[in-house]
Amino acid sequence: MRVLFATIPEKSHLFCLTPLAWAARAAGHEVRVASTAEFVDVIARTGMTAVAVGSNDGISAAMSANRETQQWDSVNWSELDPPNPTYQEEFDRAQLGAYGCAMYNEPMIDDLVAFARDWRPDLVVWDPLTYAGPIAAGVAGAAHVRSLCFADVWVKKRQLFLKLAAEAPSDERARDPLGGWLTERTEQFGGTYSPESTTGQLTLDPLPDSLAIDTGVARAPVRFVPYNGPAVVPAWLRTPPERPRICLSLGASNTERYGGDYVSKSDILESLAELDAEVVAALLPSQVRELGALPANVRVVESVPLHALLPSCSVLIHHGGFGSYANALVHGVPQLTVTTPVADQIYRGAGLERQGAGLLLESASATAGQVRERTARILSDAAFQENSDRLREEALARPAPADVIPVLEKLVAERRTDPWTV
Structure with missing residues (x-):
């Protein structure tokens, strides 16, 4: 089968995906790894075949100009069960999160969709902030999997936000920032937004259960295999x-x-x-x-x-x-x-x-x-x-990436579908 890996242009995210990409290719599958043009050399140094999708050459300048944002409460996604959660606080966090994800994804979406339509992957494996991945899967009719590179606070906090939104008076309730953005982008390509656009049809989780977050979404364990880029042991x-x-x-x-x-x-x-x-x-x-x-x-x-x-x-x-x-x-x-x-x-x-x-x-x-x-x-x-x-x-004790490939093959057999059409 053809497997397309999609990631935002961050080394730590790519390096978490790399052993699984190696395992897919070693199992005989055809593999491509897609990210922005500025990142393809980093991908190529992993030994995988890179695909440039869009350009995001201003992201570092934007982030370095806003160093203080790392200290903001609204970028802290770690408090999963706050004592007195409010809709407004969680909305502010969700809005800033959606803005950050759009900053990473918007330059990639159109080119990634075009490549997926042309190459027709059977499976898309996406970094958990690369929401362009499930859109590309939809236009190809591919199954899609979210592969975590952190504890799954994003889904857990989204569940809290949606719960508070449902409880808030209708006149105080704003549009769901992430869901609204993904709905618009999905519909542009003939698709329909669903919760799987944010959770994947399956989530691969490298954290042991004592450290992981059970969000209730379909989840499969995978072992974290270290990869830190090209290096020589001194x-x-x-x-x-x-x-x-x-x-x-x-x-x-x-x-x-x-x-x-x-x-x-x-x-x-x-x-x-x-x-x-x-x-x-x-x-x-x-x-x-x-x-x-x-x-x-x-x-x-x-x-x-x-x-x-x-x-x-x-x-x-x-x-x-x-x-x-x-x-x-x-x-x-x-x-x-x-x-x-x-x-x-x-x-x-x-x-x-x-x-x-x-x-x-x-x-x-x-x-x-x-x-x-x-x-x-x-x-x-x-x-x-x-x-x-x-x-x-x-x-x-979690399954090695090679042992997860049959799980992904089974998902493709069950979830491959007709491509979206506009």
Whole structure:
């Protein structure tokens, strides 16, 4: 069968999809991966065949000009059961979310639809913010699957919003931001909007049940398999550390999209000098250039794959991104999450804390001293490692991507339909 993967132009989202795309091709299926023109070189470096659909060359400038938005309450999707939810608060959140998704998707939709009409995929696998995916599936008559790269706060919060909207007086109720936008775009291509436009006909969930969110939608487990882009394992990493090794990784998205990190790398590294530990700061070249003098126990490295580094580490300090989080999860590494409240990052950090496998700090109020104190606590309490090992076993018990391919083949057999016509 023909399988079309569709993703917004974000590396962390693509990297979560990549092992499943490899598995589909290894099973003998024809695979294409579609995103905007600026992103096709990143796709090609995964070894997959890329398709350029639209252009979105202004997104980084727009995000870096609005760095403060990561601190807004309306971008925090982590509080799933607020004590006194209001329709207006959830509407504001839904409206901002729909605006952000449209900013990513609008440049892609028309070209992705045109490609789907021409290539006729049997299955579309879409990143959970790539709502262009189910539209492309409709015009091709393809089955479609949503593949998560975070906890499913988007569907859970949407369910809360729709519940509050149904309870609100009709004269106070505004148009559903996401549903309204998708209805208009779907109808332009001869389709009819349905809840599956936001949930997929099936959702693939890489999180173990103790950390995942059960939204009630059709869901199938899949194992997270780390992929961190092209990299070479350095020679020094083959020598086991003589002291506990701490990894500091702040990801790429804040630097590349928002113009910089939300914590002081130099202050954190200086504070960690007080610990009897080796610190490896895995950073981008631009992040390295921002550092001053380094303590003697700090090694700064560039382009080291996390999946090669983390097995030697006793704790990971990171910014809350799903790639760092999931890499540590499947390697059984305790985590200290120092994050902005954007998206699901508080939810995932708090989940690790509840499970006894990590600790959480919000970056706006976190100090270097707090980072050091919590890192020391993780290193000194064996329960953090024991609980991380337990979660690792849960994560690795999920079916590998190769084992999920028959599930997708069955879905295609059951859900393939006639293409939409205008």
